[in-house]
Amino acid sequence: MSNANFKRQFPKWSELSPLLKFELIRFGGREARLAKALTIWDLRAIAKRRTPQGPFDYTDGAAETEVTLERARQAFLDLELRPNILQDVSEANTKIETLGEKFAMPVGIAPTGFTRMMHSEGEIAGARAAAKFGIPFTLSTLGTTSIEDVVMSAPDGSNWFQLYMWKDRDRSMALVERAKAAGVKNLMLTVDVPVAGARLRDVRNGLVVPPRLSAKTIIDAIPRPEWWMNFLTSPPITFASMTSWNGTVAELLDFMFDPSMTFDDLKWIRSQWDGTLTVKGIQTVEDAKRAAKCGVDAVLLSNHGGRQLDRAPVPLHLIAEVKKELKSDIEIHLDTGIMHGADILAALALGADFTYVGRAYLYGLMAGGQAGVERALEILQGQMIRNMKLLGVNSLDELEPKHVKILATHSGLGHLPK
């Protein structure tokens, strides 16, 4: 076959051999699987293949139409990042100080319930990965590992505790005492749960805790042997706060949550807890101001990952106004929708002091236990460092509102990768 634009020749071995440097082919195995994941969305795809539908949907899903989560994720894409060029960015790093502690990245692991249902390594995997990456881990009241076991498994980590105020105040405060005795420094009080959100996927899947072996789950187990093997050979699911539960997730949540809670309870908790106090689930400027008046150290702008009130505000859109009102009196934290390191940078540029990820770490956990959480954190950190350099900043405190322009928002179902 001749070609008019170059003269063909026989390949010479001396020219061919340098091109034949194949990387060692890695067969199967967790390491190879995780190395192929380049984004959090890739981890989600692996997680979906390896986890039964009930636990996967419990994690991935949100309330009702699920548009709240989709909007929060979309909001991070509907912005423009505005770089400064020709800056010396050779020293870019993601170090930060928050609530009086130094961390390697401006992101912590958000509290998540039922974590051992997603993967048998559960909270221990999250706490150890967080300690390794120098970021805080938050154990949920509905976590499936005790606070003592979390602290023992990651003694060098910053292990925080999230409280759901139960109807039974004595039992709530007994948990707070245990957290204090275990050395927890930051208590996170979640306040967006007077009642459980309607997580329709769980209802449709008939999700119960612990998962039961029905004909459907046995068929579902065939392509996911490792999950089931781990599940059947690890200790039964118990909770950070109680020994067992037999019923649906929604029933458990409604048993736990106290719809009579008010700002007076927040003040009361403040008077009982002498560590730092974060209030999680603030969704308006007005409530951020009221919480600040109760003496909290941080407000966490969050709509619970879209799992509570559907059509709730996008936390990213609240930051600037909350910052304007609260100035630097207390810290402003944010979660919901973070799937990329640049999402975290955008939140900080707009005025947030710290962020959390829920699903981003759980997709990693489901994809490969502790190694999967580490891969998720590695991906986020790599994305942060690269984007800081591209934006022309060396340290996080150089990020300013000028680096981000919020564009017209395009909300609606079906825009995001699946």
Ligand SMILES: Cc1cc2nc3c(=O)[nH]c(=O)nc-3n(C[C@H](O)[C@H](O)[C@H](O)COP(=O)(O)O)c2cc1C
């Ligand atoms: C599976 C799952 C379980 C959760 N359980 C809790 C919980 O027990 N307590 C709580 O305060 N928030 C809980 N959340 C909300 C997270 O703490 C966090 O607000 C949310 O995941 C942030 O959104 P993201 O998943 O988009 O990062 C849970 C979220 C998920 C995905």
